[in-house]
Amino acid sequence: MELDTTDAGTAGTGPVTVRRGLPVGAERRAAEMYWDAFGRKLGPALNPPEKAVPFIAAHLNADRAVCALLDGQLVGLAGYQFGGRALTGGSAAAVLRMYGPLRGLPRLLLLALFERHPAPGQLVMDGIAVDPAMRGRGVGSLLIEEVAAVAAEQDCREIRLDVIDVNPRARALYERRGFMAVRTERTPYLRGLLGFGAVTTMRRAVGTTEAREL
Template sequence: MAEATGGPIVIGREVPAGAEERVAELYWEAFGRKLGPALGPPEAGRRFLAAHLHRDRAVVALVGGAVVGVAGYQLDGRGLTGGDTRAVLDAYGLFRGLPRLALLALLERTPAAGELVMDGIAVDAGHRGGGIGGMLLEEVVRLAADHGRSTVRLDVIDTNPRARALYERRGFTAGPTQRTPYLRRLMGFTAVTTMRRSTDGRPTGRGADGHG
């Protein structure tokens, strides 16, 4: 079992009860620049994420019982970060909520047949560099295989080369890149690359879909 400061690293397949706010904090730290226009300001965004988490749609890394890393995924129509149209309107009101729904729609991705979509990895700053990201990725691949999925898909933005390097080291192959210059000022990125990895170790083909 791998070790980290504070004890061994334990990988689980569900967000522990009571850790919703911690997971929301980690997710906002990692993806707040992208999520901010839709769910911000930060305090409101973290509160919304915590209130609408699907705890069974994540792989987590625990040290001493505390969540230090999380990888969310979509499966059977549900992802880690929930909240439907009514939830957004209730939280932000009609006039502020409608444009936020339009922004969230830009971030939605629909899995293809036999595909599990991963929503990204967030690791606590004090535990980065210790292999937790790779451990989470490998568990997501195993989980996808356990659910009969042949491929794991993720989308990585051009301003996160560190994440892309991790995915490549773990066997993900880059596919098409969708240019999104219209999102640069709003969400801080100008391109999204789709990456895939087979759950049985075989090379994946270059898909035709992008960030959607």
């Protein structure tokens, strides 16, 4: 699957291609993109960035990524959770080693708030990160459809994801690609701590296609 960006005014000259798995050597770049996309959400648990980015890079599960490449460079990625493994990892012991016992323990409690586990027949998508220069050019749609292909091959019935209330652009993308909101969990008491006050769960049946342009 690919997206032609020749006339899109990007720094690259070829089409965007999508591949499964994180390329060797792209861990730092992937972590930086992931932090750019989700640092607002994960910041209270993993800040400061100079610790968070290396921690994420060191604990990525490369086989749980779908990546978009332009001229061989990573410009987008989507993570998914299936079979007990997600794109981002890191044990409790790893968190305590990085941040120390006193600062690490409250961080583990915050990280536990973000844990989402697939129900039988589900594949959970962990979110999409796209290079700012490539946003609005269909990269996110390509990544979603490749994740959908993975879900179909794994005989999943549906894809599930969560989107926070301060990210309406992401929600709009998911809706365009066939996801429907099924539940919103409101946590206004956490807004001051986490920066968002509601999380909406969205689902898309595997096999659903979207006719709109990428």
